[in-house]
Amino acid sequence: MRLLIVAVGQRVPDWAQTAWDDYAKRFPFELKVELKAVKTEPRASKSLDTLYAAERARIEAAIPKGCRVVALDERGTALTTMALAGKLKDWQLSGDDVALVIGGPDGLDPAFRQAAHERIRLSDLTLPHAFVRVLLIEQLYRAWSINANHPYHRE
Numbered sequence: 001m002r003l004l005i006v007a008v009g010q011r012v013p014d015w016a017q018t019a020w021d022d023y024a025k026r027f028p029f030e031l032k033v034e035l036k037a038v039k040t041e042p043r044a045s046k047s048l049d050t051l052y053a054a055e056r057a058r059i060e061a062a063i064p065k066g067c068r069v070v071a072l073d074e075r076g077t078a079l080t081t082m083a084l085a086g087k088l089k090d091w092q093l094s095g096d097d098v099a100l101v102i103g104g105p106d107g108l109d110p111a112f113r114q115a116a117h118e119r120i121r122l123s124d125l126t127l128p129h130a131f132v133r134v135l136l137i138e139q140l141y142r143a144w145s146i147n148a149n150h151p152y153h154r155e
Contacts, residue, residue: 008104
């Protein structure tokens, strides 16, 4: 199974890339994690609908056919770490690859969010995009560690 993180925005601070790389290398061979960064649409004087459409096209192009799409959305379902571990187990049992999508500065196109198989939120707080990438991969690793009875997570 592959977890594909599709994130709008190409540049992240060095600390975020270092943290991402550290967690990504911890995953076992049977659960690959990959990041696909897609270009943020330049703002200029474009309408929000135009921005959404351009970013949505890039996001959809980055997601392979047959992937389960999970949109990260502030209005999505709140999960505990244990609930995320359960979702990860279900995703693994289904055998489908999963694309978790992080929107750009204006979020995700509403129609894309609605069309996603699931919508989850990481926090009630507004978080910087670089931090969201790190938080997401850490929580996915923690979820894997729970399911694998690895000592990383402690109750």
